[in-house]
Amino acid sequence: MYRSRVFRGDMLSPPGQQQQGEQELATKMLQIQSKRFYLDVKQNRRGRFIKVAEIGADGRRSQIFLALSTAAEFRDHLSTFSDFYASLGPPNPENVPEDGKLKSEMMIKDNRRYYLDLKENSRGRFLRVSQTITRGGPRSQIAIPAQGMIEFRDALTDLLEEFGTDDGGFKGELPEGRHMRVENKNFYFDIGQNNRGIYMRISEVKTNFRTAITVPEKSWARFRDIFADYCEKMKEGGEKVSVAGGSEAGPNAK
Incomplete structure (x- = not known):
């Protein structure tokens, strides 16, 4: 079951929940199986980005952040992963890779790395998206049920068509270390x-x-x-x- 809703402007968050100088421009909500996903387009003085939040059936919340250019790259990977998923036959417990991975890709943006892993376990197939920061820092991740990758891609496409893929912010080359x-x-x-x-x-x-x-x-x-x-x-x-x-x-x- 998939449902999506779109909101605009300052109606998105109650007062005090946004960081100072940060504005929410739009959001989409997707219901994919027992999970809800919120795709929020945000803007601060450095530019625009998308915060993706996953809320599980038990209320647990996890999130990742994507620059608009990274979101566009992720959108394209979702198409590739969806095609690969469609080519797979029914799950076969006797033919599952030891680590459960069926297909993997990686994206790099500035100091962030994103690992995309289509995996299979006893509950089914899903796309795990992990975000890490170079030179240490916490790891965060979300898991998208494989059946919902197309809907997730379409939601990203809608937002990118409206807001573009330009991250904004600093345009020059950052100084070397x-x-x-x-x-x-x-x-x-x-x-x-x-x-x-x-x-x-x-x-x-x-x-x-x-x-x-x-x-x-x-x-x-x-x-x-x-x-x-x-x-x-x-x-x-x-x-x-x-x-x-x-x-x-x-x-x-x-």
């Missing part, structure tokens, strides 16, 4: 971009230890000013020490 070594530590500076904007990930790496912080691009200038202020204060402090030391060694010193 940098590296520096201090004593026994390595520091890596990597620039990335996601649906929330551009950021810098600063990683500290030494033997058997790694930690990182992420700094949004809008905060870089403030970070720079704070570092510059500390550098200036340390420089002034060093000069005072030097002057004090020099006075003791002056001509009148005994």
Whole structure:
């Protein structure tokens, strides 16, 4: 059973549920077997993207985020997976791959990787879509019943026809990563971009230890000013020490 509904504008979310500066432009709801899927087109100052949320029969919720260009690529993969699924015969428990995978593909967008796996288990066949972030970060995934891939593709197509496949946001080429070594530590500076904007990930790496912080691009200038202020204060402090030391060694010193 499949049902879809389309909404527009600010009626989508009660006040306070949207992130500051983020606007919902449209959403589609699909009912596929016992699951509901919400495809929300959102916009912030960095551009537009689609949030895909899956709500299971038990109320559990999972979600992934797709740039519009990635959503278009995903839409095309759904057609290929649907054709492959249609060519399969009835499930045969004696001829199932050990890991359950029947077909797999991968998509890459900036610092995100998407793994598409058509799988089969005792409950049937489904497409698992996993999203990971390079250099660590949580993994999120949704599972689309195989019978609903066509409906899911058509819903994406409708949204992409209305909003296009241009992600918006930063158009230039992001700077290359940098590296520096201090004593026994390595520091890596990597620039990335996601649906929330551009950021810098600063990683500290030494033997058997790694930690990182992420700094949004809008905060870089403030970070720079704070570092510059500390550098200036340390420089002034060093000069005072030097002057004090020099006075003791002056001509009148005994």
